[in-house]
Amino acid sequence: MIEALRLLQARMTGAGPPPETVTETAETLEKLAAALEPFTVPEAAQIVGHRTDLPGRGQAMAPPVHIEEWDEEHVLGHVTFSRFYLGGNGAVHGGAIPLAFDEVMGRLANTGRPRARTAYLHVNYRKITPVGSRLRVEARFEREEGRKRILAGALVDGETVVADAEGLFVTLKPGQP
Numbered sequence: 001m002i003e004a005l006r007l008l009q010a011r012m013t014g015a016g017p018p019p020e021t022v023t024e025t026a027e028t029l030e031k032l033a034a035a036l037e038p039f040t041v042p043e044a045a046q047i048v049g050h051r052t053d054l055p056g057r058g059q060a061m062a063p064p065v066h067i068e069e070w071d072e073e074h075v076l077g078h079v080t081f082s083r084f085y086l087g088g089n090g091a092v093h094g095g096a097i098p099l100a101f102d103e104v105m106g107r108l109a110n111t112g113r114p115r116a117r118t119a120y121l122h123v124n125y126r127k128i129t130p131v132g133s134r135l136r137v138e139a140r141f142e143r144e145e146g147r148k149r150i151l152a153g154a155l156v157d158g159e160t161v162v163a164d165a166e167g168l169f170v171t172l173k174p175g176q177p
């Protein structure tokens with residue numbers, strides 16, 4: 001279902017269909033939304049965001065990062081930003097890149113450690129990030145200072161770093177959501 005939605009997002013973004021196809025598509029989507037409505041559940045029971053075996057934990061909002069290596073110190077994976085993430089002129093939207101970093105670095109920050117949340121994510125856009133290219137995603141745990149965990153991440157196209165990031169993740173105190 002989530003993969004199908006991702007495909008739809010990409011195809012819809014890249015489409016210039018005639019008005020009758022637009023109307024037909026809108027009606028079909030409204031029917032699908034209505035079919036799912038009776039199955040609305042509380043957050044803890046929803047599938048999306050809880051499937052850690054799926055790229056982006058099954059969130060169609062997050063770019064689909066495929067993980068190849070994962071431990072408490074580093075993550076290595078790859079991602080291809082589909083047409084859905086297009087900002088303009090073949091470049092990925094600047095807001096989509098932190099989504100990928102937060103997903104990967106947030107999970108790494110929380111691997112084998114008490115729960116933490118992102119306090120800041122500083123992203124450097126070094127080059128344009130091309131839509132449709134398979135990119136390497138790297139993240140590593142840099143250091144810990146009290147409740148603060150500092151992580152680094154990079155998005156690499158071939159040998160070129162197209163974006164890198166530093167993230168601060170702060171350990172939650174009891175009662176913090």
Ligand SMILES: CCCCCCCC(=O)SCCNC(=O)CCNC(=O)[C@H](O)C(C)(C)COP(=O)(O)OP(=O)(O)OC[C@H]1O[C@@H](n2cnc3c(N)ncnc32)[C@H](O)[C@@H]1OP(=O)(O)O
Pocket residue numbers: 102106107110115116117118119120146147148168170171172173176177
């Ligand atoms: C549940 C886990 C899911 C996985 C996480 C996935 C990643 C995410 O996307 S989380 C969603 C996005 N993030 C959020 O919504 C977080 C919202 N913010 C918060 O909840 C709080 O601000 C929180 C928890 C980060 C920190 O608040 P609080 O516990 O009051 O921290 P506080 O005591 O002020 O600061 C602790 C230390 O961090 C530092 N700090 C906190 N925020 C920042 C910041 N933005 N910049 C620099 N330093 C900061 C403080 O200066 C302090 O440093 P020191 O100990 O040296 O004096």
